[in-house]
Amino acid sequence: MAFQLKKELPLIGIILLPFLYLAYVWPDLPQRVPMHYNIKGEIDRYGDKSELLIIPFIMPVLIYIVFLVVPKIDPKNKLQQMGNKFQTIKVLLTTFMSVLALYIIYSTKNASLSNPNYILLLIGVLYVILGNYFKTIKANYFIGIKTPWTLENETVWKDTHKLGGKLWFAGGLVIILGCLIFNQKTNFIFFMIITAIITIIPIVYSYQRFKQISKV
Known part of the structure; x- marks a missing residue:
């Protein structure tokens, strides 16, 4: 996956x-300026405004660099087999991080997080999008549900990501709905529970599916 400046320019523009x-x-x-908020959206730490420079670097820039580097260190070139899907995921995650960075800077400027549910709503949307792509992800060491059992067996990888895709898609929709119903504190707890569920179930399933296949 050679770096093509012309192809990358729109994404670089989003990062900027x-x-x-x-x-x-x-x-x-x-x-x-305000540097941290609690789950109620209340300021609980101030810092020098120069600290804000870190936000764009540790969010869109870092994610973008990671996506540039990992194909080059992929030991079996699995990411190459994903073709445009890898580029699509890179664009989605980098754009998400840029939008999140913009929202954080905006909230800092106005000395109010406004509504922390907005951030969780954005994450819910991300879950929905990623869930839609899970079943198309080829086995690799960097993206997806990477357990010893999914990496060991291609069938386990496919089955786990098929289930995981459905869970993340549904979980994202539930989180979005929760953002529209619950207050900030309740919704944060609700978000953590849903995230734990859609993360743990595929991991457990991958182990059980591997054992099932191993017995055949």
């Missing part, structure tokens, strides 16, 4: 958006 927005609001920011 949080930097451009931060530069735009920088003169209006006080020296000390």
Whole structure:
């Protein structure tokens, strides 16, 4: 997967958006700005505004760099077999991180997280999108439900990701619905429970499916 600047330019533009927005609001920011909020959306830590520079770097930039590097260190070139799906997932996750960085900077500028449910709603949307792609992901060491049993057996990988895709898709929809119904504190707990469920069930299933196939 050679780097093609012309192909990557639109995504690089999306990555730059949080930097451009931060530069735009920088003169209006006080020296000390809100840096952390609790689950109720209340400020519980302030810091120097220079700390905001870290946000675009550790979110869209870092994710983008990871997606550039992993194909080069993939020991069996499994990611090459994913073709455009790998690029699509890279675009989705990097864009998500840019949007999240923009929202955090915006909230800091206004000294209010407004509604923490918005962040969880965005994550719910991400779960729905990823769940839709799970069944198309080829076995690899970097993306997907990577357990000793899915990596050991291709059938286990396919079956686990088929189930995982349905769970993440449904879980994302449930999280989005929860964001529209519950208050911030209740919804955070609800979000953590749903996330735990859609994460643990595929892992347990992969072990059971591997044992089932091993007995044949």
